[in-house]
Amino acid sequence: MSKRFLCTPLIAGLALVLASGLAWAGTTFLTMGTGSPGGVYYPLGGGMSVVIQKTVDGIRCAAESTGASVENSRLVGLGDTDMGMVMGSVAYKAVHGQDPFQDSYPLVALFQMYPAPEHIVTTTDSGITSLADLKGKKVSIDVPGSGCSTMAKVILREYGYDLKKDLEIAHLSQSESVQALKDGIVDACFFNFAYPASAVMDLAATRDIALVPVGEDLADTIVEKYPYYLKTTIPGGTYDDVSEDVLCIGDSNVMVANKDMQEDLAYRVTKAIFENVDQGKHALVDIHPIAKQLTPQNAVNSPLDLHPGSARYFKEQGAQP
Structure with missing residues (x-):
């Protein structure tokens, strides 16, 4: 058999790998800490990750089941997870290094989800x-x-x-x-x-x-x-x-991020979520009815400072803390 024909499959395979690599080039990968499958955080976070992935160019997002508020505060604060769902009182204590936290974590709110x-x-x-x-x-x-x-x-x-x-x-x-x-x-x-x-x-x-x-x-x-x-x-x-x-x-339920998250990324993620609350094929209210409370007015009512990117989006919607 000709060496030329032996090489053809290898070349084709290499081309496929290169094309795949180019497709992922410039893609941002995000992770989101939610909660246990029995609670609200898990399905709502899963729905949000789908919205982000399906409606924002260049972003892939995966929701992860976690121990919820305390664990998510640590994961996001340490940079091991990009976003996390956290009770407001827990997030506040994480930022200020209060019990049950021994260290303070650089958390900000993308938005309050619901009170x-x-x-x-x-x-x-x-x-x-x-x-x-x-x-x-x-x-x-x-x-x-x-x-x-x-x-x-x-x-x-x-x-x-x-x-x-x-x-x-x-x-x-x-x-x-x-x-x-x-x-x-x-x-x-x-x-x-x-x-x-x-x-x-x-x-x-x-x-x-x-x-x-x-x-x-x-x-x-x-x-x-x-x-x-x-x-x-x-x-x-x-x-x-x-x-x-x-x-x-x-108490509040807050989507937190590390304060080092890029402003434009925070803006695009927040915009995608709030533009798909009750509209489109990925509407969050179809995932869980609590999503009806995802409004700009509720979103800015947070015990943590808002990330500048999400604050910019809510200001455009006429809602400010």
């Missing part, structure tokens, strides 16, 4: 309509050490309650709290999650519920003293029986 208001839920039969009405009542604040429990204690103490003398505190899980409120074992429950929440809707299906608001002055005091929390509102009509807007203290 997680602290729901204070009761039944209309309880007669509770304000924080003042909780005195002497049995109140569940979630399991010890949880973010919900921590925030509940902040709200109650800043209001002026002595948690050992003025209230009967129960540390029940979310499912246990729902059942206890249904059975009249507790008078009110604190929950921390994005709205609309299945636990509250489950309760509203069998009981007439009420949400207890946090007063404006108290809310201002808390966010000034605890800058990783934010004021947020559960819109009226979110739950049956609750027609008025309800002011809450909440």
Whole structure:
């Protein structure tokens, strides 16, 4: 057989490799830390990575399942991952080197994804309509050490309650709290999650519920003293029986990046995500309904400084911190 014909497949293979290399030349590869498959971060992050990859020229993006907030803060801060989904309070503590972090990490926010208001839920039969009405009542604040429990204690103490003398505190899980409120074992429950929440809707299906608001002055005091929390509102009509807007203290859920991310890259990534929230074949609302809260107004409400690239995009949309 002629050497010329033997070489032809080799030459063709080499040409294919070279062509493939040229196709990837100039391509930016991004990774995104999400969370466990059972939570919101995982599917939403997967949808965002698809949007970035399909709609932004020259960028490939892969979402990775991680241990969520604390792990993502470290991964992004160390430059091992480009972006990560993190609770706002955790991100703030990572930046400032507060427990559970021993070091500070150079994180900035690309955007807030959605708030997680602290729901204070009761039944209309309880007669509770304000924080003042909780005195002497049995109140569940979630399991010890949880973010919900921590925030509940902040709200109650800043209001002026002595948690050992003025209230009967129960540390029940979310499912246990729902059942206890249904059975009249507790008078009110604190929950921390994005709205609309299945636990509250489950309760509203069998009981007439009420949400207890946090007063404006108290809310201002808390966010000034605890800058990783934010004021947020559960819109009226979110739950049956609750027609008025309800002011809450909440945590945020933030997409973080390392502050060294290039400005133009941050701009293009942010623009792609927000232009595909509810439009196009890759619309994020088709992945998870929480994506409806991906609005420029929500996005800039972050406990971390915004990256200059994403801040530029939101300024173009008329939203600024």
